Every structure is written in structure tokens, then in C-alpha cells.
Amino acid sequence: xxxxxxxxxxAARRGERTLFSGFNLGLATGEAAALTGANGVGKTTLLRxxxxxxxxxxxxxxxxxxxxxxxxxxxxxxxxxxxGHQDGLKGARLAEEExxxxxxxxxxxxxxxxxxxxxxxxxxxxxxxxxVLSAGQRRRLALARLLASPRQLWLLDEPLSPLDAASRxxxxxxxxxxxxGGGLILAAVHDPLPVTAREARLGA
Amino acid sequence: xxxxxxxxxxEIALAWGRGGGPLLALGFYAAxxxxxxxxxxxxxxxxxxxxxxxxxVLLALSSLLSLERLFERDFEDGALDLLSLGPLPLEAVxxxxxxxxxxIAGAPLALAAPVAAIALGARPALAGLILVTAALGGLAFxxxxxxxxxxxxxxxxxxxLVAVIVLPLLTPPVIFGGAALDRLALGLPxxxxxxxxxxxxxxxxxxxxxxxxxxxxxxxx
Numbered sequence: 001x002x003x004x005x006x007x008x009x010x011a012a013r014r015g016e017r018t019l020f021s022g023f024n025l026g027l028a029t030g031e032a033a034a035l036t037g038a039n040g041v042g043k044t045t046l047l048r049x050x051x052x053x054x055x056x057x058x059x060x061x062x063x064x065x066x067x068x069x070x071x072x073x074x075x076x077x078x079x080x081x082x083x084g085h086q087d088g089l090k091g092a093r094l095a096e097e098e099x100x101x102x103x104x105x106x107x108x109x110x111x112x113x114x115x116x117x118x119x120x121x122x123x124x125x126x127x128x129x130x131x132v133l134s135a136g137q138r139r140r141l142a143l144a145r146l147l148a149s150p151r152q153l154w155l156l157d158e159p160l161s162p163l164d165a166a167s168r169x170x171x172x173x174x175x176x177x178x179x180x181g182g183g184l185i186l187a188a189v190h191d192p193l194p195v196t197a198r199e200a201r202l203g204a
Numbered sequence: 205x206x207x208x209x210x211x212x213x214x215e216i217a218l219a220w221g222r223g224g225g226p227l228l229a230l231g232f233y234a235a236x237x238x239x240x241x242x243x244x245x246x247x248x249x250x251x252x253x254x255x256x257x258x259x260x261v262l263l264a265l266s267s268l269l270s271l272e273r274l275f276e277r278d279f280e281d282g283a284l285d286l287l288s289l290g291p292l293p294l295e296a297v298x299x300x301x302x303x304x305x306x307x308i309a310g311a312p313l314a315l316a317a318p319v320a321a322i323a324l325g326a327r328p329a330l331a332g333l334i335l336v337t338a339a340l341g342g343l344a345f346x347x348x349x350x351x352x353x354x355x356x357x358x359x360x361x362x363x364x365l366v367a368v369i370v371l372p373l374l375t376p377p378v379i380f381g382g383a384a385l386d387r388l389a390l391g392l393p394x395x396x397x398x399x400x401x402x403x404x405x406x407x408x409x410x411x412x413x414x415x416x417x418x419x420x421x422x423x424x425x
Contacts, residue, residue, distance in 0.1 A: 048285075088278070
């Protein structure tokens, strides 16, 4: 169980250019933070650093439980969802095959995948190949994995952008439930999140 | 079902669809085998002399065909991010991908290899050893080719890199396999080269996943 996520003095660079430096953020269970900033300021990179996919230039990301510091690799592999622009869904495969794989790979079951699909209004679409889904439907399919496999820390990169108003408010409910259940959310956004969230601004 | 089985099943399904699946490699192999007599001339004695060696080298090249994109699609569409945050380390993910590639492309090619060699004039008695050699060699090719594909992720002109890195690594198994077949054809003991081939394949399967995972992490970061 992650109790607290701490980001200290984080710096990242892409090539020669420094994206950001000295970034600090603490996030406890039940809290959400909205990561804002102009395009290209490094929001996606920050999320990927927290997920352990990118090595930071400087700084530390630490996960703590009630018993003390957690092994970062273990915390990431077992308790962290990263959802970005690239959702990893294969266009040629059926939506249900892709959803079931993603859910089971991240620790859920076929049953929880089905329940999540129903909740997000995807049941009708499950027998279709992913490639025929609209951008919003595809994003909902990707979001279903968050709902179906219980992982505490959600790292979301522009999660709402292709969604319509109804889906946004539905996903707002899902996020509020996740936070109420002890989850943590760090989301890079341009529009306000549909849940109470602290703002963490990146860049000047 | 455990995580490795889950991933392997998905990779087999993906490999089946990727670039025509086994048909691409098999089709290329068949075309190359058919063209050989057109280039060498139809004398049975000449063809029979090169039949096993030619069938074996063409198999090595055919098995590389669909390997180049082993990681590329997953890298581009974000699936590699998801796979990195799963229950298995990337090393196991890479092993599952290579294994699926072997099952989908390598195993059908291994079955086709004796047919190709006999069609070119090899003695049917060699068929068993050709099958074993092709299966073992295919395993080595899948893991070595996967390593090249992973290394190519971070760079432009990945295809060229795969050829330059992988082809030298493919020479030892080609030599060992060819030597085993040669010796059987001449009535000499052939177990030595076959054991070397098996050892090479085992080493590739054991070590290449680490190289693939390292290369993938490098490309993601």
C-alpha cells in the first residue's frame, strides 16, 4: 500500500535542453494533483519519470507505505497505472481482447474487465476491432483498465481530452471513487480536473 | 494462467498477424528455394551437392524477415510502457516475444526445411537432422534477431543496424548447423557440431533477453 508519493528536486532534460529542474511535489492517499504548464514544458516526461520509464537528470521519486520506504521498482510494477497518448491498444485486435489483456496484465481479472467496460458504456463496442473506435471510445477503452485493475497510483496524461461531456463527468465520478478508496492521482491536464485537485505548475 | 502464459498467448496472436505471420517467411523461403535451381542450372548432381547448405542458409535469412519489427510496433503505440509496468521484468517480456516469434515463424520454417532440401536433391535420410538443426537454429535466430530489433529502436535507420549487428551473430549457428549436415551426408560423426549449435541456441535464449530488455529501457528513456 502506497501511503505517500514524494517527488524531490526533480530535473529532466531532453537532449541539451533543460525541461524543468527543482520540481517538488508530495501526494498522499486520497489526493489528486493537476499538473499544468504550457505545451512542451515536460509534463509527459515528469509522468514517465514517476513511472520509472525515464531516468531523471537529478532528484528523487520515493514511495512510502505505513511501514516505511517501498522499493520503487516494486511499487511501480504493482501499484502504478500510466495512461498516456499512446494507449498500447492494437488496432487489428478486438476491443475485448485488448482490454482483457491489459487488465489481466496489470492485475485484474476478465470479470473486472467486463464490469469496467459496462460502467464506461463500452459493452456494445467490445466485439469491434480497436481500429474502428472513435478517439473518445478508444480513450474510454484505455481508461477501463484503470477501473478494472486495482492499482493505487494513477499517472494520467491528458486523460480527458478526447472525451465528451457525459464521459468526462462519468470519469470524474470514477476518479472521485478511486480517491475515496485511498488512491492517488497525478494528472497532466490543460482543463480543470473534474475532482478536487491541487495544482502543481511546471515551468515558469 | 500465469503472466508469462498470458503474454505469450498475446504475442503469438500478434505475431500471427504481423506482416502475414508465418506465411511471409514461408513464402519467401519457398520462393528462394525455387529460384536457386533457376540460377544454378538444373543438373541434379550439382543441386544435390549444395542442397542442404542452401536450404540451411536460406532458412537463416528467411527467419530474419519479420523480426525487424518485433519491438517497433509496441514501442510506437505505447504497449511497451504498459509491458514495463507489469508483473514481469522486461527480460521476461523480451523472452516471451522472441519465443512467440520462434513458434510462429521459426517452427513452420523448420518443418519446411527438410522438404526444401529434399526438393533440391538432398537424400531423404538427412530429413530428421535437417529438422532438428533448423529448429535449434531458428531458436537462436529468433533471440539474436530480437536483440537487433531492440537495439534498432533507439536509432534511425534501424533496419540497417539490424543487418549489421545480427548477421555476424548468425554466422556461428550457420556454420555449426551446416557442419552437422555435411558430416552426416559424408557418413562422419555429426553430434559435435550439433551439440555446439544447441549450446549456441541455449546461450542466445539465456543471454539475449537481458540485451533486449536493456535496449528497450534505453529506447524508452
